[in-house]
Amino acid sequence: MVEITRPLGRPRSEDARLAVLRAVDDMLVEEGYAAMTMKGIAERARVGRQTVYRWWSSKAEILLEASAADAARELTVPPGPDIETEITEFLVALAAFLTDSDAGLAYRALVGEAQHDQKVAELLRGTDVLGDAARSVLRRSEWRAVARPEEDASVAELVGPVLYRILTADWRADRDSLRTMAKRYLVREGSADAT
Amino acid sequence: MVEITRPLGRPRSEDARLAVLRAVDDMLVEEGYAAMTMKGIAERARVGRQTVYRWWSSKAEILLEASAADAARELTVPPGPDIETEITEFLVALAAFLTDSDAGLAYRALVGEAQHDQKVAELLRGTDVLGDAARSVLRRSEWRAVARPEEDASVAELVGPVLYRILTADWRADRDSLRTMAKRYLVREGSADAT
Amino acid sequence: MVEITRPLGRPRSEDARLAVLRAVDDMLVEEGYAAMTMKGIAERARVGRQTVYRWWSSKAEILLEASAADAARELTVPPGPDIETEITEFLVALAAFLTDSDAGLAYRALVGEAQHDQKVAELLRGTDVLGDAARSVLRRSEWRAVARPEEDASVAELVGPVLYRILTADWRADRDSLRTMAKRYLVREGSADAT
């Protein structure tokens, strides 16, 4: 039988961990990323300051842990009647995520921070939330049997335009525009042999 | 006849203004956006701290003033033999701007900061550097006589994919990939009537 | 005949001078010495900052000019029926000056500042407001024909006790105590031959 020996001493408190994640979630919405501080998080979570630093090295790291699961869930779209609808639904979910959702607010804060802090950039590179969600939609669709070598470019062409408009212009997407974007995207994909 | 009366008191020092802009330019490259402080800028520019605060309200504002002109210049591409080449050259310039140029570093820092600070977001909304550059390329091209209503979407489909890959994955673009992206972009534009 | 040639250029503005003195007077009462600033004085007097610095080098200097005349006037006591009454009246005037009068407030501020600033100490040494007032009372009195060599000590014994209690303990003198002090002072002076 396998004996998994626990490390000596008092084990990590799951209560403290959850309290911190919860605090970060709440504070992001209530005060915004910039106003969030390690000190503030600890106080809000009623947790020692050292406890926070022991398990996370920055507020970005906590935020990633606190929102990654939500992000993936919110970007999942159910199968639809046809590919155009599926793509449209994905774009709708993407836009809603980026403009309305708490997890999306966290994601934007993290992408923003990544432009200032190389460590956060590396953290984010490990989990391409948007890309993964797009890929899972594209792969599921039966309209194209094989994953193509240009998948990354394809994903970028799907996700990029929406992300650009929202990040740089706080764009509020409407369903019609997104359906149009989906159509145009599919036109290009359909005639990809033009490459 | 119109009499333009100067405001009372000692006029603003152009020397101080330029010293600050210069300092911010240098410090961004040498130390990075996050390490830059208002205090540091003032000291580097050998300027009083109050003088900085008198004319700019944040380092983002200074950075924007310091880099906007450079950004616009670096994103300008000369007319080419055909539309595909022009688009490709624009994408090359865009990718180089975002990954290698100092002004591009500034732009990425500003877009990042905009995700944390509403004030910066509004500043950026006033000057769509990337979009304007793209628009000027698209409009110049004679391949389509009329400006199209979906111009914003079109611009986003051109700029977005590159921006997405660079912001979220520190992508290093090669000319071939960009030429391919340009071709695919043109395919979609060409059959836009499919909408 | 003597020709007094005025210096070239615009002459000093008496309006500005009075406005500054007036402002300092008012501000001392309203805000206190510590809260008074050269900048604040200039603004209150609606006068340029340079104008203040041109004629005075510190707020202490302005305050001295603004209050010296008042101080001398308030410490003058009319001749009385006998020496005890005269001394008592002087002590009453002295205590009232130090605890209630605006000029006395200024004097205390200046003596205070003199402990921090050698320049103010020298300014004050030039005008011994309290001592001069005391001397003029003592000399006037016919009870002793000649000015005695220990006049300085005598003045100190008259003024010092009151000043000490007010400066260090914010003492509020009553007339009875002051009369008692006057009597005790005279007893000592009367038997000064005991020296």
Next chain:
Amino acid sequence: MVEITRPLGRPRSEDARLAVLRAVDDMLVEEGYAAMTMKGIAERARVGRQTVYRWWSSKAEILLEASAADAARELTVPPGPDIETEITEFLVALAAFLTDSDAGLAYRALVGEAQHDQKVAELLRGTDVLGDAARSVLRRSEWRAVARPEEDASVAELVGPVLYRILTADWRADRDSLRTMAKRYLVREGSADAT
């Protein structure tokens, strides 16, 4: 049994406390009260700025804590052969304290500051260094069995004249003058019944 529970968290650092007091002591002599700043004190003591503000609210408060003990010690005079000698020795100690001692320099700065700042005035009222020293000399002397109701006045008549001459005129006392002042003081005290 009484359980004294220490307050939570890291206890106050005695090292930091002493370093601050030491720094203030040194800086007062080297730079003077006016040139001393909270920032400078912290840096000199190699202590965080917040640590200074946590325990003291002004440089006056630190100075008082740093010099009160020295002041009391320096103003203590040993019993002498007769009352006149004791009083003279006290006046000598008082004059030396006010003109030569570091603690006396601190005291003068504090009395000065008290004229500008009500808070400092209250601090000083809590510890009448000069008066206490005088009282302990007067009470020790057996020349008068009972403590007299006019003790405060008596103390003021002893301390005041010296303080006045030093504060307002930077007087340098010589032993002979002080012995004369002591004699005159005793004459008055001896015939106090004249009241």
Next chain:
DNA sequence: GATTAATCGAGACGGTACGTCGCGTCTTAGT
């Protein structure tokens, strides 16, 4: 009447201390 020169109010300039806040570390007692 034009020129000259020192003043005026206004306000920007380079500095620097203010008192606060957050950083990340440390030192307690207690679990």
Next chain:
DNA sequence: ACTAAGACGCGACGTACCGTCTCGATTAATC
């Protein structure tokens, strides 16, 4: 070994005042 609490050294924040400077406008005496 972990926990909460909270002091520690450090340094940036944005503000206020320092004393100086640079403007155009004003005010007399001199030319």
